[in-house]
Amino acid sequence: MTPEPMLRPPEGRRGTRPTTAETWSDPGRWLTAIVESSDSAVIAESLDGIIMTWNAAASRIFGYTADEAIGMPIFRLAYPEEEESIQIVLDAVRRGERIDNLQTSRRHKDGHRIFVSLNLFPIKDEAGAVVGIAKVATDLTNRKNAEEIEARIRIELLAERKYRDLLHHAPDAILEVDDRGRILIANRAAEKLFGYEHDELFGASIEMLVPEANRPDHANHRAAFVKAGKARPMGYGRDLNAKRKDGSEFPVEISLSPIVMETGVLVVAAIRDVTERRRSELQLRLLQEDYLGELSARQQEAERLNRLKSEFLASVSHELRTPLHTIIGFADLLHEDTDHTLTGRQGRFVENIRRDSEHLLALINDVLDLSHIEAGGLAVHPRELSLSAVFTEVMDALRTTWEEKALNVTASCDPDLQLLADPTRLRQILTNLLSNAIKFTGRGGSVQMRGTKEVGFALIAVEDSGIGIAPEELSNIFSKFYQVGVTTGGVREGTGLGLAICKELVEMHAGTLSVASQPGVGSTFSFAIPLL
Numbered sequence: 001m002t003p004e005p006m007l008r009p010p011e012g013r014r015g016t017r018p019t020t021a022e023t024w025s026d027p028g029r030w031l032t033a034i035v036e037s038s039d040s041a042v043i044a045e046s047l048d049g050i051i052m053t054w055n056a057a058a059s060r061i062f063g064y065t066a067d068e069a070i071g072m073p074i075f076r077l078a079y080p081e082e083e084e085s086i087q088i089v090l091d092a093v094r095r096g097e098r099i100d101n102l103q104t105s106r107r108h109k110d111g112h113r114i115f116v117s118l119n120l121f122p123i124k125d126e127a128g129a130v131v132g133i134a135k136v137a138t139d140l141t142n143r144k145n146a147e148e149i150e151a152r153i154r155i156e157l158l159a160e161r162k163y164r165d166l167l168h169h170a171p172d173a174i175l176e177v178d179d180r181g182r183i184l185i186a187n188r189a190a191e192k193l194f195g196y197e198h199d200e201l202f203g204a205s206i207e208m209l210v211p212e213a214n215r216p217d218h219a220n221h222r223a224a225f226v227k228a229g230k231a232r233p234m235g236y237g238r239d240l241n242a243k244r245k246d247g248s249e250f251p252v253e254i255s256l257s258p259i260v261m262e263t264g265v266l267v268v269a270a271i272r273d274v275t276e277r278r279r280s281e282l283q284l285r286l287l288q289e290d291y292l293g294e295l296s297a298r299q300q301e302a303e304r305l306n307r308l309k310s311e312f313l314a315s316v317s318h319e320l321r322t323p324l325h326t327i328i329g330f331a332d333l334l335h336e337d338t339d340h341t342l343t344g345r346q347g348r349f350v351e352n353i354r355r356d357s358e359h360l361l362a363l364i365n366d367v368l369d370l371s372h373i374e375a376g377g378l379a380v381h382p383r384e385l386s387l388s389a390v391f392t393e394v395m396d397a398l399r400t401t402w403e404e405k406a407l408n409v410t411a412s413c414d415p416d417l418q419l420l421a422d423p424t425r426l427r428q429i430l431t432n433l434l435s436n437a438i439k440f441t442g443r444g445g446s447v448q449m450r451g452t453k454e455v456g457f458a459l460i461a462v463e464d465s466g467i468g469i470a471p472e473e474l475s476n477i478f479s480k481f482y483q484v485g486v487t488t489g490g491v492r493e494g495t496g497l498g499l500a501i502c503k504e505l506v507e508m509h510a511g512t513l514s515v516a517s518q519p520g521v522g523s524t525f526s527f528a529i530p531l532l
Helices: 020-024 027-037 056-062 080-094 141-169 188-194 212-228 275-336 344-374 387-397 399-404 423-439 498-508
Strands: 041-046 051-054 099-107 113-124 130-139 173-177 183-186 232-234 241-243 249-261 264-273 383-386 408-413 418-421 446-453 457-464 514-518 522-530
Touching (some): 041 056, 056 130, 080 099, 080 113, 113 141, 188 264, 212 264, 344 498, 383 387, 387 423, 423 457, 423 498, 423 522
Antiparallel strands (some): 041 130, 099 113, 113 130, 249 264, 383 418, 457 522
C-alpha cells in the first residue's frame, strides 16, 4: 500500500457531482476531514525520508505549504546538530518501533526554532511490511514560552526575596528612593536608625530625614544626582547630618547608587551612623594636639639644652686651647734642643708631651667643630682644587703613623681630576678616614685611597684590610659619641665624634658618606664630591 501524495477530499464518480449523502458516506472522506481538521501536524514520509503527505496544521506549524513540503526531505525541518538524533529515531521506526511524546525542537521555514512533541509509528502494508513513517507533531512553542516566562518570573521572585532578605539583614540603613524623592523601600536598620515605623517611611519624602536647614540644598543635590546617574559617596571627610523622628541630628556617611528603570531612575542610599567614629576622631585629634604641644615644648627645651651644651663646649674648648697651645709651643722649643742640654730620657718625655698635647688639641677641635655644626655656624667654602694634591697632603701628614705599623698605604687618582670643594674640610674628612683606617688595621696590612671620575662627580673611597665592623654596629657608626665596641679588638680612642663630623661635612658638600664592612676582612668608607 502506497500513501497518497496528499490528503484531499475524495471525489464522486467520474463525470458526476456526488450528493452530500454519497460524499459523507465514504470513510475516506471522513478520514481526510479528520486529518485536515486536526490541530496537530500529520505527516507521512517514505522510508528514505521524503515527505509524502502534509496537512493544514503542518503548514501552520512549520510554515511550508503542502505544495512546498511534499517531496521535500524531512531533514529540511531540522537543525544540522539534530540530524544524527533524528536518524536514530527514524531507524527505530523503520524497524517497527513506535516513539511516543518525543519532545524536541525543529526549524520553521523562516529559520526560527519551534518546540514540538512527536509521536512516530510505522506505516505497514497488508503483509505487515513497513512501507513508510507516520508522524504527528504537536506545537509546544507557546507552552515552552509560557514555561520559560513562568520560570523567569519564579527566578525573579526568588531573587527579589533574597534581595529583600539581604536588605533587611544589612547592618547599615538602606533606602530606595524614586526620582521624585519618595521612599519606596526602607530596611529594618533604617527604621531603627531614624526611629520610624515602616508604614511611616513608605511613600514619605526623603527630605523628612534631612535637617530643615539643609533641605533646599538637598533637593537640588538629589535632582542633580538623578540627572547624572553616577554612584558616589557622601559625607566622607566633611560634616553631613541626618534627622531622626524625635528631631535629633547625627552625623552620617552615605553611599548613593542609581538604578535606571523604564519608569525613571531609582536611587539606593546606604546610610551609616558615624557618631562614634566622629567622637573617636575628635578624641584622637585632641590627644594629637596635646602630644604635639608637649612634643614641641620638649623639643624647644632640648634645643635650648643643646644650645647651652654647644656654648659650654665652645667656651671650655677655647679655654683649654689657650694653655694647650702654650704647652705645645714650649714642647716644640724643648724638642728643638739647640744647645743639646736634654738627656735621651728627657727628650722622650718632651716627645710624649708634644704627641699627647697634639692629640688632645685634635679632640678639642672635634668638639668645637661639632658645636659649630649644631649651632649652624660652620660653613664650607668650595673652590677649585686638585684631588691628587689633597691626597698627597693627607698621606704626608700621616706618614709617620702608618710607617711605624709597617702598613702598605697607597693612593690612586687621576692627576687631572679637579673638584669643587672646601680644601680645609676635604683634608679634614680624608685625614679622619685615613687615620681610622690606619688605627684599625693590623701591622703589615694595607690601606688604599682612591679617587675615580664619574658622571658629574668624583667618587672617593678609603679602603682598609683591618678588623672590620660587625653588622649590628653599622647603623650606629655615624652617630655622635659612638665608638665601635668589642669587635674592634678593644681599640677605643678618641671621642667618637670623628665619623659624625665627617658625615656632616660630606653632606654640606651635597654628598652622602657610606660604609661597607665585613668583620675580619676590612672596611670601605666612600663619598661623592661634585666635579668642577
